[in-house]
Amino acid sequence: MLYQLHELNRAWMAPLTYWAEANARVFSAPDSWLSALPGASRIAAGNELLYRLGKDYEKPEFGIHAVKVDEFDVPVMEKVALEKPFCRLLRFKRYTDDVSNIKDMKNDPTVLVVAPLSGHHSTLLRDTVRTLLPEHKVYITDWVDARMVPKEHGTFSLDDYVAYIEEFIRFIGTDDLHVMSVCQPTVPVLAAVSLMAARGEPTPNSLVMMGGPIDPRENPTAVNNLATEKPLWWFETNVIHTVPANYPGRGRRVYPGFLQHAGFMAMNPERHFQSHWDFYQDLVKGDLEDAASHRRFYDEYNAVLDMPARYYLDTIQTVFQEFKLPRGAWDVNGERVKPSAIRGTALMTIEGELDDISGQGQTRAAHKLCTGIAESDRLHLTAKGAGHYGIFSGRRWREQVYPQVREFIAAHSSQPAKRQAASDDGKVTPIKRKSTG
Known part of the structure; x- marks a missing residue:
């Protein structure tokens, strides 16, 4: 009502x-x-x-039509690479008629940016994508407003989210793939890669996890406290509602x-x-x-989307109330999630010093779980003076965080370095890449 x-x-x-x-x-x-x-x-x-x-406020456009690559303006086209009922996998395809640029861009690492399904549209990561594009092939998850998904497509759960990430990784291919998850998706991304590793499937070269609730027991914030203070039935009773008849998803239960x-x-x-x-x-x-x-x-x-009710309630229960991932008690479609199974995939975690949504230590907790990753393939960064949004958007992201992300990806890339990149002070320095065999 x-x-x-x-x-x-x-x-x-x-x-x-x-x-x-x-x-x-x-x-x-x-x-x-x-x-x-x-x-x-x-x-x-x-x-x-x-x-x-x-x-x-309608969903904004990404509006990324060109980026500078080696001082040249390179056109960018936004394409739907794969479409699912609750998510579109977008690719930002770069074009150039310069032969040397084409060769270099083909050798660039591929980055899958997993945007959060937590209220805002994926365009919130516009600055993240724009900054990555000059030196990477970029894909992003573009989650669909649940009120626009007809009810006949069924429900969407946290398990379904994990399955979507697995499918996107297989679709893109793990050859020089690096997965960057921002906030909420750090949990399902870690689960997806853990399950793939446990089955013996190829996994991405690296995972970059930014400001997410891997273990919300560490330095809980007001967001975490709300989830633990209220029982699950309270959320279902007070925030879950039915989509009205004037939308394609009429009758679907959502968190509006x-x-x-x-x-x-x-x-x-x-x-x-x-x-x-x-x-x-x-x-x-x-x-x-x-x-x-x-x-x-x-x-x-102000541009927000409706979340599927089951996914939202699953997240509250699994991530914020029962802490199943850090406790080693999470089963996805009957398979136990074991981050310790991940090997050969490097791990970088990033937290904001002033983050009031995911407290310090919550993302870093991934290192405790991923015991199969060699110490030399791990890195943690605390962005000084950055809040939650500052680690993936704005000046601190571009000047403080991204240079280290770029170097981490380059160090674990399968391709040799041939491009030069601008450092923080504007000087041009070679990108060093380590072969992963």
Whole structure:
């Protein structure tokens, strides 16, 4: 019923939202006589703020059309490599007519970026993808909004998530493949590779795990505490709802995006209030650059998706309440998950010093579990001054984290180094790669 009430309220608010958008335009457009009236800038700013608070936020585009490779602008095309009911595997294909560049790019390592299915769209990792592209072939998991998946496709569980990752790895091939998981997917990615290793299947050259709850018992955050303080039935009763009839997934049980968004905002209400007030002030002052930065951030932050109910409840129970992975008690489709079975795959873990979602030690715990990985093939990085988002997006990701990720991948690549890469200080230094045989 709550979902239906939300949709009804959204429909009622739509005329006011459109009216506010129109007012914002006519009171700010240079060729409008209304923009010359006293107080027009405040009227326009107030209406745009009202419009942005009430509007619907659709899934943003990645918008990556070109990257610089060896000082050349190389076109990039976003392609669907494999499509499943609940996820699309995207590839960012680079094109060039320069013969030497073609040869180098073909030898670049392949990176599968596993985006989180935890509220936001995979475009939240746009900066991650854009930074990787000049020196890597890049794929990313693009999870589908559950309200858009017809009910006849069945449920989607945490076990299904693990199976999807296994299928994507087999589809791409493990020859010089490096899997990077960001936040929530560190757990199912580690499970997928563990199961593949235990069966004797080829596994990726390396795993890069960033800010994820491998062992949430380490330095629990407010997010972890909520999951342990409430019983599973509380989550099923209070946050699981049915998709209304106006969506393809009508009748499907989900954790709605609008409730997730409310939770995101409630974690730091003062910061969001201040951000919106600053946006209003920037519009009044005519500071268009800062106003545009606010729009870009909240266009992404406010775009949320519905999560399948079974997957969400499985994650709460398996990962955050029963800690099955670190306890060695997790069975996926009847197979025990044993990270100790992983051999020949290097492991890098990354945590943010100021991460308030996955506390320090939660991701690093993967090293305790992966006892079959040689010490020389392990690396841990704590990004100084970085919060949760800073380890995969923004200046700290680009300047502090990515250079070490790049070197780690290069050191465990199957291909010899022929490309040169820019270091933190802008100087060009050779990439050193170690043959894995």
